[in-house]
Amino acid sequence: MAGPLGTGDGGPVDAWVPTMLFVVVFGLSMDYEVFLLSQIREEYLRTRDNASSVADGLSATARVITPATAIMVCVFAAFDAFDDRALQAMGVGRAAAVLVDATIVRLVLVPAAMQLLGDRNWWLPGRRARGGRRW
Incomplete structure (x- = not known):
């Protein structure tokens, strides 16, 4: 992708780039996950219908x-x-990772898995189901 992006001929990747890329993308993706699942959980507690709670939660958060x-x-x-290659790698890497994570993982795979799992x-587990600590 160096040609179409105009990022030069390439070269070695700085050692800190993958680590920082992972840390930032992981933090952003967890924000999406908590936002999505908390909305689905609220809908489920209100309706006790998994299918409609996944659909309603997804439509509200999307x-x-x-x-x-x-x-x-x-x-x-x-x-x-x-002009800095490390900044270019961070930017393009973050843009691609956020796009894939938000569209494919959070808006397709997670709701599909939740739909398939149903009420499961x-x-x-044990103590929490019997009235231990609440959510």
Whole structure:
């Protein structure tokens, strides 16, 4: 992708780039995950219907996750304008990772898995199910 992105001929990747890329993308993806699952959980507690809670939770959060993802992809892709190869790698890597994580993982795979699992999504182990510490 060096040619189409105009990032030069390539070369070695600085040792800190993959670590920082992983840390930032992991933090951003967990924000999406908590936001999505808390909405689905609230819907499930209200209706006790897994299918409708997944659909309603996804539709409510997708309107926020999608534009937030678009903004972050644009901001991170703008890092390509810098002359520093490490900044370019961080920007392009973050833009690609956020786009894949938000669209494929959070808005497709997680809801699909929750739909397939049904009420087993909300199973609690022993003590919690008997009224131990609450959510």
